[in-house]
Amino acid sequence: MTNKLFFAGAGGQGVLLMGQMTAYAAMAEDKPVTFLPSYGPEMRGGTSNCTVVVSDDKPVSCPLIYEADAVVVMNVPSLLKFESLVKPGGKLFINSSLIEQKTSRDDIEAIYVPTIELAEQLGNTRAANIVMFGAFMRSMNIMSMETCEHVLEKIFSGRKEKYLELNKKAFHIYEN
Amino acid sequence: MAEKVLMKGNEAFAEAVIRGGCRFYFGYPITPQSEIPEFMARELKKRGGAFLQAESELGAINMTYGCAAAGGNVFISSSSPGISLMQEGMSFLCSAEVPCTILNVSRCGPGVGGIQPGQADYYQMTRGGGNGDYKIPTFAPANIQEAVDILYEAPMLADSIRNPVAVLADGMLGQMMEPVALPEQKKQYSPDEIAEYKPWALTGYNAKADKKRAVVKSLRLQPEALEEHVEKLFKKYRQLEKELVRYEAVDLDGADIVFVAFGTMSRLCKEAMEILADQGIKAGLIRPISIWPYPAEAFDKIDFGTTKVVISTELSMGQMIDDVRLAVNGRLPVRLIHRTGGMIPTSLEVVEKAKTILEESK
Numbered sequence: 001m002t003n004k005l006f007f008a009g010a011g012g013q014g015v016l017l018m019g020q021m022t023a024y025a026a027m028a029e030d031k032p033v034t035f036l037p038s039y040g041p042e043m044r045g046g047t048s049n050c051t052v053v054v055s056d057d058k059p060v061s062c063p064l065i066y067e068a069d070a071v072v073v074m075n076v077p078s079l080l081k082f083e084s085l086v087k088p089g090g091k092l093f094i095n096s097s098l099i100e101q102k103t104s105r106d107d108i109e110a111i112y113v114p115t116i117e118l119a120e121q122l123g124n125t126r127a128a129n130i131v132m133f134g135a136f137m138r139s140m141n142i143m144s145m146e147t148c149e150h151v152l153e154k155i156f157s158g159r160k161e162k163y164l165e166l167n168k169k170a171f172h173i174y175e176n
Numbered sequence: 177m178a179e180k181v182l183m184k185g186n187e188a189f190a191e192a193v194i195r196g197g198c199r200f201y202f203g204y205p206i207t208p209q210s211e212i213p214e215f216m217a218r219e220l221k222k223r224g225g226a227f228l229q230a231e232s233e234l235g236a237i238n239m240t241y242g243c244a245a246a247g248g249n250v251f252i253s254s255s256s257p258g259i260s261l262m263q264e265g266m267s268f269l270c271s272a273e274v275p276c277t278i279l280n281v282s283r284c285g286p287g288v289g290g291i292q293p294g295q296a297d298y299y300q301m302t303r304g305g306g307n308g309d310y311k312i313p314t315f316a317p318a319n320i321q322e323a324v325d326i327l328y329e330a331p332m333l334a335d336s337i338r339n340p341v342a343v344l345a346d347g348m349l350g351q352m353m354e355p356v357a358l359p360e361q362k363k364q365y366s367p368d369e370i371a372e373y374k375p376w377a378l379t380g381y382n383a384k385a386d387k388k389r390a391v392v393k394s395l396r397l398q399p400e401a402l403e404e405h406v407e408k409l410f411k412k413y414r415q416l417e418k419e420l421v422r423y424e425a426v427d428l429d430g431a432d433i434v435f436v437a438f439g440t441m442s443r444l445c446k447e448a449m450e451i452l453a454d455q456g457i458k459a460g461l462i463r464p465i466s467i468w469p470y471p472a473e474a475f476d477k478i479d480f481g482t483t484k485v486v487i488s489t490e491l492s493m494g495q496m497i498d499d500v501r502l503a504v505n506g507r508l509p510v511r512l513i514h515r516t517g518g519m520i521p522t523s524l525e526v527v528e529k530a531k532t533i534l535e536e537s538k
Contacts, residue, residue, distance in 0.1 A: 020182075020353070023182055023353060024182055027180060027182050027355045032355070033182075033354070033355060034352055034353070034354050035182070035352060035353035035354070036348065036351070036352040036353075037351060037352070039207075039208060039291070039347070039351045040291065040292075059319070060354075061443050061446035061447045061450070062443045062444055062446065062447035062523055063348070063352055063443065064348075064443075064444065064520060064522065064523075065522075066522035066523060066524045066525075
């Protein structure tokens with residue numbers, strides 16, 4: 001059993017970080033995983049996406065995907081470009097703070113997460129991507145929430161430790 | 177086994193080669209491998225080595241020649257058009273029997289081309305772009321752990337055969353992240369030990385017990401002497417053809433079709449094989465790990481009773497297919513599935529093309 005996951009948004013929205021945290025969580029649970037970022041001449045404000053493939057047992061054969069079990073879109077261009085990637089019955093996580101429209105697909109489950117409004121409740125809109133990461137992880141249930149918390153502790157350590165509590169709260173704030 | 181860490185390919189390659197014994201790096205940045213010089217600039221000084229950014233790839237390979245001739249354990253990396261610029265030097269290193277470790281994190285060409293992954297450097301790496309008769313053992317790993325394991329052993333292999341050893345990765349392997357277990361640091365040699373371990377090297381300061389002068393050169397103006405030298409090199413290469421062959425053969429027994437693919441393409445083929453199996457078509461895979469020497473012997477394991485066609489699957493217009501044809505040697509039809517220019521097919525695309533080819537081959 002493999003989970004094919006895809007994250008897309010604008011550069012600077014924390015899309016690659018979400019993918020990397022997913023990969024760290026998989027590794028922490030000893031699951032074979034690959035993390036493949038798009039790379040090109042992009043810079044901040046450009047588009048950014050990454051593919052994460054998590055396996056339950058055998059090594060991940062192919063780090064590239066033609067359909068996804070779940071897709072996270074953080075901005076409108078990503079919704080338009082990548083909603084078709086979700087396989088029928090799969091999940092599409094939509095950053096509804098920046099994306100007003102609904103998905104055009106009716107054969108998938110759409111989860112609308114108002115990331116910025118929820119992060120605002122915690123006093124820092126920059127935690128928006130962690131809000132999405134939390135909503136994503138809770139819904140997908142591939143790795144435990146506890147494992148993901150350990151990953152947050154690793155990411156927000158040293159000089160970044162002062163942001164750990166905020167991000168832990170952000171991780172748990174979306175509960176629907 | 178060591179604890180696993182999640183590492184970007186390029187950084188894992190660099191760490192592996194340091195742990196394998198390399199202490200000198202000369203390079204020039206080029207996408208998609210610039211994390212390697214960046215990593216080396218940060219790490220090598222801390223670990224008793226030296227990093228130098230050359231003025232060009234031509235400068236880098238000639239600094240490599242000089243440093244390695246003096247007994248230094250040198251690693252050099254670049255990507256496709258940068259490797260082209262280094263190939264004159266590689267011919268010199270082979271002729272002078274000076275070892276080093278080379279990594280090509282390939283992109284797509286021809287020319288400056290693009291920065292997305294490609295496999296159109298197969299000829300470049302296996303046939304060489306430098307002049308004269310020479311060979312460079314070249315390995316093409318398919319995942320980061322395999323690349324780490326090969327790069328870790330490459331410096332010692334290069335020393336033992338007194339020849340450069342190369343690894344062909346691609347931009348995807350360089351840019352992606354996978355969990356990897358890093359091996360222990362290998363022993364470091366002191367200058368005195370190097371003088372003993374590499375008696376041919378220009379270690380200077382009268383270090384050699386016999387006080388004999390070492391000469392490293394590739395110029396031999398006497399045809400008799402040059403012929404004798406090249407024959408000697410090829411005696412070594414013939415031996416390496418027996419010793420260095422590495423490949424993976426998967427599900428060849430009873431297969432309808434056999435894919436041949438290395439590196440990134442082999443991973444797509446493995447997924448394509450699963451999809452084909454669900455549709456009742458048995459596909460096998462020959463995955464060359466050494467691309468020179470080419471694992472021709474793997475093709476003798478094909479199930480000629482059931483297999484209808486051998487499909488070379490490449491991110492180029494078809495280069496390895498020449499070696500596939502030589503290895504199949506007329507026993508079966510050989511066909512090609514390919515994309516190029518930095519385009520990578522999906523595994524579904526490979527499945528559809530393979531089914532069409534199988535229909536045509538029945």
